[in-house]
Amino acid sequence: MLNQGSGLLRSTPFRLALTFALLFVLAFVLSSAIVYQLMSADLAGRLDETIRETYSVIAVTYAQSDQEDLVLSVDSHAAASPEKEQLFSLTDANGNRLAGNFTAADLPDGFSDFTASLPDVPPGTNYRAWSGSVGPNSLTVAFALSETEELERIVLMSFGWATLIISGLAVAGGALLASRVQRRLDGIAATMDDVSNGRLDARIPLLGNGDDIDGVSGQVNAALERLASLVDGMRQVSADIAHDLKTPLNRLQMILESAADKTTRGETVADELAEARGESLQINETFDALLRIAQIEAGARKARFVDLDLNAVVEAIAEIYAGVAEDDGKSLSATLVQGAPCLIHGDRDLLTQLFANLVENVLRHCPEGTVILLSVTRQGDRIVAEVADNGPGIPAQEREKVFQRLYRLETSRTTPGSGLGLSLVRAIAELHGASIALEDRHPGLAVIVGFPAKAALT
Numbered sequence: 001m002l003n004q005g006s007g008l009l010r011s012t013p014f015r016l017a018l019t020f021a022l023l024f025v026l027a028f029v030l031s032s033a034i035v036y037q038l039m040s041a042d043l044a045g046r047l048d049e050t051i052r053e054t055y056s057v058i059a060v061t062y063a064q065s066d067q068e069d070l071v072l073s074v075d076s077h078a079a080a081s082p083e084k085e086q087l088f089s090l091t092d093a094n095g096n097r098l099a100g101n102f103t104a105a106d107l108p109d110g111f112s113d114f115t116a117s118l119p120d121v122p123p124g125t126n127y128r129a130w131s132g133s134v135g136p137n138s139l140t141v142a143f144a145l146s147e148t149e150e151l152e153r154i155v156l157m158s159f160g161w162a163t164l165i166i167s168g169l170a171v172a173g174g175a176l177l178a179s180r181v182q183r184r185l186d187g188i189a190a191t192m193d194d195v196s197n198g199r200l201d202a203r204i205p206l207l208g209n210g211d212d213i214d215g216v217s218g219q220v221n222a223a224l225e226r227l228a229s230l231v232d233g234m235r236q237v238s239a240d241i242a243h244d245l246k247t248p249l250n251r252l253q254m255i256l257e258s259a260a261d262k263t264t265r266g267e268t269v270a271d272e273l274a275e276a277r278g279e280s281l282q283i284n285e286t287f288d289a290l291l292r293i294a295q296i297e298a299g300a301r302k303a304r305f306v307d308l309d310l311n312a313v314v315e316a317i318a319e320i321y322a323g324v325a326e327d328d329g330k331s332l333s334a335t336l337v338q339g340a341p342c343l344i345h346g347d348r349d350l351l352t353q354l355f356a357n358l359v360e361n362v363l364r365h366c367p368e369g370t371v372i373l374l375s376v377t378r379q380g381d382r383i384v385a386e387v388a389d390n391g392p393g394i395p396a397q398e399r400e401k402v403f404q405r406l407y408r409l410e411t412s413r414t415t416p417g418s419g420l421g422l423s424l425v426r427a428i429a430e431l432h433g434a435s436i437a438l439e440d441r442h443p444g445l446a447v448i449v450g451f452p453a454k455a456a457l458t
Helices: 002-010 012-062 067-079 146-196 212-244 246-265 270-297 310-327 348-365 421-431
Strands: 086-091 097-100 110-116 125-134 137-144 306-309 331-335 343-346 371-379 382-389 435-440 445-452
Touching (some): 306 348, 310 331, 343 348
Parallel strands (some): 331 371
Antiparallel strands (some): 125 137
């Protein structure tokens, strides 16, 4: 429990929550101080006004220079305050008290404050007084500040307790919120720890409330999905290499052993050497293709991206392979967007290789009489290129598998190739941010590649 508490104190969410709580409390204290000062000033102003009004009510009785009425008025006001919350003093020119419940001495004209020492009055009682001349006499009216001071004390204590309560609630609320955030951060840390220990299926739990932590967690989960996919792909590639290259390597070993036997017998080995050279070239081509796919997936070729017209790339492919298709008993034609260019951002050489691989797949695996159609169209903010044929197609359950490295259909294992053509096509498409899909044409197959148009990228 102690470790959890100390961990919470060191956590960034709790420190941020505590900082916010302190700022909130500071703002409340400052606001309370301003309110207290304004209230205190208002009470003082109201008290001064009341004192002045009372003084005026008493002084007006001397309007006809009738001192008797003035004395009666002072005594009646003094009698109305038996607890001496209000003091009244009327003295003559010599300082002798004529009326009232105390004798004012040495108080200047106007407002003044003094502390009274009177019978039946608590010691240290403060008064606010107004003094002035009424005819030849001096009149002083004083009100005790005890009520005002008590009210200020109550308000001050209320602000103090409110500050304590708000501080406690702010810290407790901050700790609660911080602990919730910390639990989510701990979940992220635990997930990453699991991933570092080899559990690539671990994912960060999401609350589904769409907040920023959920957003970041979703992006991390997507990255983990991609990482798991890449690792699985590497494992699959390793298995595929071991499986698919074992046969040509064994065949190469048998050819070399046969050549060695012939050499021992003094026979010519030219045919065996030529066959061995062909096998080694095929193996080298396979590894070169794997390396090229890895480089493309790593994004190493993005530095060569330029704005280019996809129409021109497809048109060049059609011109190159039209004669090849005709010699192979097939036909190839292209339909392009007329008028405006179909601009995308990409690598011309890689895109040429993408469409060349697709066309060569059709030429290699489709029978004579197959019709190959290349097309480019605009669909909203995307430019879609399509390579379609009316050949035997690919079974639906195999269409995703054919993009795996070294994967080959059973019907194509007798034909030349390494099973990397469509893997390279997908890698190039993903490098360009393009989607790729295989669709049935009844009969035949269409490979559809959708590129973001240049206008959508800028």
